[in-house]
Amino acid sequence: xxxxxxxxxxxxxxxxxxxxxxxxxxxxxxxxxxxxxxxxxxxxxxxxxxxxxxxxxxxxxxxxxxxxxxxxxxxxxxxxxxxxxxxxxxxxxxxxxxxxxxxxxxxxxxxxxxxxxxxxxxxxxxxxxxxxxxxxxxxxxxxxxxxxxxxxxxxxxxxxxxxxxxxxxxxxxxxxxxxxxxxxxxxxxxxxxxxxxxxxxxxxxxxxxxxxxxxxxxxxxxxxxxxxxxxxxxxxxxxxxxxxxxxxxxxxxxxxxxxxxxxxxxxxxxx
Numbered sequence: 338x339x340x341x342x343x344x345x346x347x348x349x350x351x352x353x354x355x356x357x358x359x360x361x362x363x364x365x366x367x368x369x370x371x372x373x374x375x376x377x378x379x380x381x382x383x384x385x386x387x388x389x390x391x392x393x394x395x396x397x398x399x400x401x402x403x404x405x406x407x408x409x410x411x412x413x414x415x416x417x418x419x420x421x422x423x424x425x426x427x428x429x430x431x432x433x434x435x436x437x438x439x440x441x442x443x444x445x446x447x448x449x450x451x452x453x454x455x456x457x458x459x460x461x462x463x464x465x466x467x468x469x470x471x472x473x474x475x476x477x478x479x480x481x482x483x484x485x486x487x488x489x490x491x492x493x494x495x496x497x498x499x500x501x502x503x504x505x506x507x508x509x510x511x512x513x514x515x516x517x518x519x520x521x522x523x524x525x526x527x528x529x530x531x532x533x534x535x536x537x538x539x540x541x542x543x544x545x546x547x548x549x550x551x552x553x554x555x556x557x558x559x560x561x562x563x564x565x566x567x568x569x570x571x572x573x574x575x576x577x578x579x580x581x582x583x584x585x586x587x588x589x590x591x592x593x594x595x596x597x598x599x600x601x602x603x604x605x606x607x608x
Contacts, residue, residue, distance in 0.1 A: 356383040416455040424461075425449050429531040430486055434459060436477035440486040441469035502534045509541060510550035512557055519562045536564040544571050551576035 357379045366372040384396040393401075424432040430443040434452050441450065441461050445468065453460040454473060459481075461469040471481045506517040517537065521530040541549050552570040556562055570576050 353380075353383070413457075416457065418453045418455055420452070420454040422452040422454070423449065424452050427532055428535060431480065431482070432461065435473075437474040437479040437481065439469065439471050439474075440480075440482040442486050443488045502530070502538075505538060505541075509546045510553065512553040513537075513550050516553040516557060516562060516567070519557075520564075523562075533564040537567055540564075540567060540571060548576050 357376055360379055361372075361375060364375070366375070384399070385394050387394050420435075422434060424434060426432055426441060426445045426448050428446055429438075430446055431438040431440050432450060432452065434454065439459050439461065441463075445463055448463060450468070451462045453462065457473055459471045459473045460467055461471075469483065469486065471483070474481050502517050502521060503514055506514040517534055520533050520537075523530065537549075544552075548571060549567075552567050552575075555570055555576055556566045559566075
C-alpha cells in the first residue's frame with residue numbers, strides 16, 4: 338500500500354470513529370442484533386452525507402464507480418490448504434494421494450507433480466500450473482477420474498472392460514487368463530489394475546509364452562497373484578523348477594532321551 342493510500346484508509350477509519358463510535362459511546366445495548374442495527378443506521382447516514390469539496394456522497398460514488406466493477410462472490414468458501422505433497426503420475430494417468438487415486442491429463446504420465454489438498458478438494462500442479470482439480474475422496478481406494486484426462490483410445494471405452502486385458506492373456510494360456518482376471522477383480526475400477534496387467538504383458542514380450550504360463554500357474558498355486566510375483570518367478574527361473582514337496586512331519590524319534598507321548602500318558606513311569 339502506498340503512503341497516500343494508507344493515509345486515505347486511516348482518514349476513513351477516523352471518520353467512522355467520529356460518526357459511529359463516538360455517537361454510540363453513551364448508549365447501552367442488550368443484544369448484538371440491536372447494536373448492529375444502530376451501527377447500520379449511522380453508517381447509512383455517513384455514506385449519504387454530501388462531500389464538502391466535491392459533488393455527491395460516498396454512496397453516490399460507490400454506485401457510480403465501485404458497484405459496476407463488483408463481481409459475484411465465489412460459490413464456495415475459501416479454504417486454507419492443509420496438505421502439500423509430491424507425487425509421480427503413474428501409467429494409468431492417476432496419482433495416489435491419501436489412499437485414493439486422482440486422474441490428470443495422460444500427457445503427464447511419469448511426470449512429477451505437486452498436490453494441494455483441502456478437506457474438500459484435491460488440486461494437482463505441474464511446474465506451477467494447475468492441471469487437475471477433484472472433489473476429495475474420503476473412502477480409501479476410490480478412483481476419481483475425469484473423462485477428458487483419458488487418451489482418445491480410452492475415451493471410446495469409458496468403462497474399460499477387464500476382457501480387453503484378458504483377451505491377451507487367453508492367447509498365453511488358461512492360467513495366465515485366470516491370473517489377469519484375479520488382478521483386475523482386486524481393484525474397484527479396472528483402470529487401477531493397468532499397472533500390474535501391463536507389466537505382465539511387457540514380460541510376455543521378453544519371455545516365451547510357455548514360461549509365462551508356467552509362471553502364472555506357480556503364482557496361482559502359491560497365492561502370490563501380482564506382477565511382482567510373476568517377475569520374480571521368471572527372473573529366478575522358478576517356473577522351470579518343480580515346486581518343492583512339503584517336508585513330512587516327523588512321527589517320532591528313536592533317541593534314548595526322547596521318551597515320546599506314551600511315557601507321559603503313563604504318568605512318567607518307566608516300563
